[in-house]
Amino acid sequence: MNEFTTQLDSIELETGKSPTHAVIWLHGLGADGNDFAPIVPELGLAPSPQIRFVFPHAPVIPVTINQGMQMRAWYDIKDSSIGRREDETGIRQSEQIIRALIARENARGIPTRNIMLAGFSQGCAMTLQTGLRLEEQLAGLLCLSGYLPLAETVETERHQANQTTPIFMAHGTQDAVIDLERAKASCTQLQQLGYNVEWKTYGMPHSVCLEEIRDIAQFFARHFAQT
Structure with a gap:
């Protein structure tokens, strides 16, 4: 594991004593692993398979758009356009952190x-960023209220291992943080590259709603059942 992962604390919740599956769930800017931990009981998952949910806390870094304030973030946001001046170094550094989290689950x-x-x-x-480039196939990618980073590099950097991995993308129609059109453009790009993307929208802002939670539970049930 790299130096970042050894310092990266996580919250872990298990649906049974001997997990055979795992979900590594990454929070948004300024939040931490506690943000989505409460969602686990709301999913109403079946007793099998037993799942370990890992909610890591991102490193604390200065964030330019927030006047350089130190907060938990996977990478810097330089301006309100989000994708115009991307923090490529930070994104790639966090990719290595997430790869190490996957390796830790492999070791367990x-x-x-x-x-x-x-x-x-x-x-x-x-x-x-991580899933499309990973050299081993994942069970799925759950992508909520976000977008495809470093979009210009995906076609050349992606790995065939996750070409058929199911992707669930969801976004709020009233999202004032990440524009719906930006998310839709990411979905379209992935579909044009041949990825299996399920796209859903909900009448909500930059958040999660009950209908979305039900759809997430169904996504887990469908695709963990196939592994």
């Missing part, structure tokens, strides 16, 4: 094919 007996990456906002961006 859970193969990559039984692991899903999930993320909200910045966490969504990192889910796509």
